[in-house]
Amino acid sequence: MDAWIGLMSGTSMDGIDAVLVSFNGHSVEVHASQTLNYPDDLRHRLLAVSQNQGTPDEIGELDTLTGALFADAACQVIEASEVSPTSIRAIGSHGQTIRHQPTGSAPFSIQIGNPSVIAERTGITTVADFRRRDMAAGGQGAPLVPAFHKAFFNSGTEDRCILNLGGIANITWIPADDGNPVTGFDTGPANALMDAWCLNQTGLPYDADGHWAEEGTVNQALLHDMLSDAYFSRPAPKSTGKERFNLEWVKTLVRRHPDLPAEDVQRTLLQLTVTSIVQQLPEVPALRVYACGGGTRNPVLMRELEQALSPAPLAITSDLGLNPQWVEPVAFAWLAQQSLAGQPGNLAEVTGARGPRILGAIHHA
Ligand SMILES: Nc1ncnc2c1ncn2[C@@H]1O[C@H](COP(=O)(O)OP(=O)(O)O)[C@@H](O)[C@H]1O
Ligand SMILES: [Mg+2]
Structure with missing residues (x-):
């Protein structure tokens, strides 16, 4: 059995939702799940940066610190499960959005939570940076969950x-x-x-x-x-x-x-x-x-x-069949599976991209 980890923290900046799952046709089995709340200090720093404050030094430090916390969330969900780490094919990490500007002359979307740190600390292949390829193809880079919703719901x-x-x-x-x-x-x-x-x-x-x-x-x-x-x-x-x-x-x-x-x-x-x-x-x-x-x-x-x-x-x-709290992190576990399989993760009709694209950057174990 192949297992996958999904890590998600959304615009609320409340904490990291982590799941360890396996996919079986159109059903999802959730082996373990948990939320790792952001410490207050980190949350306040992330909120400030998302309001367009923060030097490159501040953003760089937050990238590393958040990456380490995402790695902790992955390790905790592995520990909470009975699944052998060797059967985990990859982690799909959304990261933490600090800025999303999908329109204008130079659209961009920035997610931090250094995936190299996650791969290094967990020893598991980590797929991240899902939004930017869709944007490079003229899409909004968001929302990305609809492809998963379509596949499973x-x-x-x-x-x-x-x-x-x-x-x-x-x-x-x-x-x-x-x-x-x-x-x-x-x-x-x-x-x-x-x-x-x-x-x-x-x-x-x-x-x-x-x-x-x-x-x-x-x-x-x-x-x-x-x-x-x-x-x-x-x-x-x-x-x-x-x-x-x-x-x-x-x-x-x-x-x-x-x-x-x-x-x-x-x-x-x-x-x-x-x-x-x-x-x-x-x-x-x-x-x-x-x-x-x-x-x-x-x-x-x-x-x-x-x-x-x-x-x-x-x-x-x-x-x-899926707890409301885990839909988004499960979607990112599925998006990692799509990336490794060389399958598209976006729905071009949703994001406005020129076509389906294989999303994500792969950071090998
Ligand atoms: N018991 C609750 N009562 C009211 N709001 C809640 C409660 N639990 C969670 N929330 C809301 O849900 C938000 C987090 O939702 P979440 O799905 O994690 O969003 P995001 O994807 O943006 O991180 C919290 O910021 C809060 O507004
Ligand atoms: Mg959240």
Whole structure:
């Protein structure tokens, strides 16, 4: 049996999600999984660099430190499993995005977490740097998970939408008829703005279980201003990040509505996540939405989403056999498998690349 490790840390910069899996046709067996949280100091440094602060020295150091932590996450997931390290073919490491600028005259996307350090410390071949080849081919470099969603969550009978609620929200619509192309793009913020406002106002990195948001009420005028951001009406392919949706974005709009209680802003940001997602879902009858990512652990967000989607049901990916927390890291384990097999990892119809491309740089054991 070949086993694979997937390592992922998204825009939330909360920590590294690690899985050790094997693939069997269209099913995934998760042998071990765990999250290694970033220490506060490292998280704050990463947040600063992602806001376009930081010298080459700072970025270089963070690349090494983050790489070492990704290696630790891989070692921990191996230890937690019964799988022999010799059967692990490769690690797929997304790394930590510190900047994603998919448009303009010189588009780029930077993920740090030095993969040479991961290969050296684990003794396992490490595939990383998945986004840049797609971008070089004219694509957004994101989202990359739709190819995995298509391979594993395609039903052939129902129109399915996989909704990932990370820092940013992205959707993958897999039509019931597999002859039709998959649609996938970032819809905008999921948790990123709620986390940023919560940290700024309360000092806590996120609004646990949505309790604080629940104390507030939606301010319709603020919600309207937020939804006026041009990103929401832009056609796909599109991808975004904290470069656009950040604390400054929130503060600029909040200033137009003086004296709003902070919890009303939080509740409005939650509603922004819900409304922007629902408005951008494909208009097909009997669409079934399956959510994954950290946002599934926020009961207020899930309740409001369910209500906005009604009468369409809201499910989670556990109903398709994969825990919502592990979908993204499993996708990067699969992307490593694709790279080593010389198979494409992008869906050109999603990213806008000129065609399918074999993604990733291979750092040998
Ligand atoms: N119990 C919870 N209550 C509310 N929000 C939560 C909870 N657990 C996780 N989250 C949210 O999920 C985010 C992490 O989700 P994740 O899928 O790891 O995103 P990313 O891919 O951007 O790292 C946290 O930053 C937080 O906003
Ligand atoms: Mg995360």
